[in-house]
Amino acid sequence: MFRRSPAPLRLLLGLTAATALAVSLAACAPGGDSGATASDADTLITVGGQGDMQINFNPFSPSSIGGVGTIYEPLFFINKVGDAEPEPLLGVDQSWNEDGTVYTVTVRDDVTWSDGEPFTAADVAFTFSMLKDNPSINNIGFDGEVAADGDSVAFTFDSPSYVKGPDILNTVIVPEHLWADVSPTEFLDEQPVGTGAFELADFKPQAFTLAANPDYWGGEPELKAIRYISLSGNQAQADALAAGTIDWQTSPVPDIQNVPDRYPGYVNVTANQNQTVLASCASAEMGCSGPQTDPAVRQALSLAINRDQVNALAFQNTSTDISPTFVLLANQEQWISPSVVDPVVPTTPQADQARALLEGAGxxxxxxxxYAKDGERLSLGVEVVTGWTDYITTIDTIAAQAREAGIEVVPVQSSWNEWTDKKQRGNFELAIDSLAQGPAPDPYYVYNNFFATTVPVGESSGNNFSRYADPDVSAAVEALQALAFDDTAAREPLMATIQDRIVADLPYIPVLTAGTSSQWNVAKFDGWPTDDDLYAFPAVWSRLDSAEVFKKLSPTGE
Known part of the structure; x- marks a missing residue:
């Protein structure tokens, strides 16, 4: 748990499939021969990328191909789909001082890097100092001071900073003795040395292998090797699944509700985290233009959506309900304010209410x-990336539904780069996208990232591409930064302020909470997450989560 000493604080926080047919390796890590061997039965095959992969195991590089969690470990593991306490990894204890300005983490004293050098608190302090000194890789925006003393590390901030704790715990640590003399922004880290349960065994552009670390502080994993192969997209991955030449992949597949029958030996698990939205360029004051700048239009379009139909046609019924507060219903529902009359958006259309709302707004x-107003038809373009078939189906379905409420919705397809630029610059009316969760299961992170601060149209917006600007919301989000996660009495009125405003204004029109689906080989391995025990977010591309899964798997011998 996140603690304020001395009292505890609970945190509320493309290749053919033939590549994968056989793997037999002797793993040679950078520190020498690991002695590990792997057979087909204890090698897991999964997706590493598309096309030729370029070697880069720098965990802070945007083009890193792997190693986060498996080779390089963070201090603690935080399960974003659960509500349990952070799980110790390189750290064993963590606490805040009374005013939330100093965060102290105690590290393990029995860990070595894979080249045999000891891991120490100094490596932790070095890692965070390096990030602070290199803004282009400082993805968590670390702005504190950090110092090591014995087996503890103190992170000091100018003001209360409880919400920064999860980012600190999630950051992977690198060895000072190897990284002190490299440029961390350019370093490709072709021979990674970490503390994790796996080591790099071999690399080729079409596939690379990680082998179990026999000297891992947590004990050598039963899973002896992970083989990452290149596959060219969803269809290639589904084909590999059907052929039985891949053990774990995360993407939609045909007939996803019947995976055990269609793909014998496999099961499907879906977790609902990211919230699908029609984001509007909402603020006329920030330079947005179009009918969507009228809150009544955004509310009416939300009422017009038949979410049950969208879920069936676009998402194979893998999505779930969504709250207009954007509190994740699965594990954060306790933070929805009682002042919110309808905490879950309707799944059936309310066209009559939508029409009445529009007419009341002129x-x-x-x-x-x-509908039209002041000579302007209520026609809204929705930006979407060409080839994103589920999103395109969503827009087409909503377009037919919206017409029943007198609203015209028109899909506007473009490349990913164009779509991204339009969102960032404010050159759009609506855009289909999702609001991603933060480093811990708490709604603060969605509010801070997508609702708190913004810039005028024409400037790069960052996360708040809706350009929503409400001073009361921004002030409440800032106040939350100074509060411990379990300070319910102080947090609740701030949550209420934020939720009352965003439910009324609806700058992001909620569609559904998207399902992330993985299919994995239960005939070959035991220990996978289940619907009843989601001990990690079940996506192979969520690297800190997949690393925890790998450590819990045991081969069945088949």
């Missing part, structure tokens, strides 16, 4: 069945 129905 919109008049035109002869073509579409």
């Amino acid at each position: 919109w008049a129905l035109g002869g073509d069945g579409i």
Whole structure:
């Protein structure tokens, strides 16, 4: 748990599939021969990328191909789909001082790097100092001071900073003795040396292998090797699943509700985390233009959506309900304010209510069945990336539904780069996207990332591409930064302020909470997460989570 000493604080926080047919290796890590060997039965095959992979195991590089969690470990593991306490990894204890300005982490004293050098608290202090000195890789925005003393590390901030704790715990640590003399922004780290349960065994552009670390502080894993192969997209991954030449992949597959029958030996597990939205360029004051700047239009479009139909047609019924507060219903529902009358958006359309809302805001129905106001038709373009078939189906479905409420919705397809640039610059009316969760299961992170601060149209917006600007929301988010996660009495009125505003304004129109689906080989390995025990977020690309899964797997011998 996150603690304020001395009292405890509970945290509320493309290749053919033939590549994968056989693997037999002797693992040679950078520190020497690990002595590890792996057979087909205890080698897990999964997806590493598409096309030729370029070697880069620098965990802070945006083009890193792997090693986060498996080779390089963080201080603690935080399960974002659960509500349990952070699980000790390189750290064994953590606590805040009374005013939330000093965060102290105690590290393990029995850990060695894979080259045999001892791991110490100095490595932790070095890692965070390095990030602070190199803003381009400082993805957590670490701005404190850090110092090691014996087996403890103190992170000191100018003001109360409880919400920064999860980012610190999630950051992987690198060895000072190897990284002190390299440029961390350019270093490709072709021979990674970490503390993790796995080591790099071999690398080729079409596949690379990690082998079990026999000297891992937590004990050598029963899973002896992980083989990452290159596959060219969802269809290639589904084909590999059907052929039985891959053990874990994360993407939609045909007939996802019947995976055990269609793909014998495999099961599907879906976790619902990221929230699918129609994001609006909402603020006329920030330079947005179009009908979507009217909150009544955003509310009416939300009421017009038949979410049950969208879920069936676009997502194979893998999505779940969504709250207009954007509190994740699965494990954060306790933070929804009692002042919110409808904490879950309706899954069936309310076209009559949508029409009444528009007419009350001065919109008049035109002869073509579409509302208009001051000579402007209620026609909204929705930006989407070409080839994103589930999102395109979503927009097409909503377009038919919205017309029943007198709203015209038009899909606008473009490349990923164009879509991203339009969002960042504010050159859009609506864009389909998702709001990602933060480093811990708490709604603060969604509010801070997507609602708190913004810039005028034309400037790069960062996460808040809706350009939503409400001073009361921004002030409440800032106040939350100074509060411990379990300070319920102080946090609740701030949550209420944020939620009352965003439910009324709806700058992001909620669609559904998207399901992330993985299929894995239960015939070959035991220990996978289940619907009843999601001990980690079940996505192979979520590297800190997948590393925890790998450590818990045991080969069945089949």
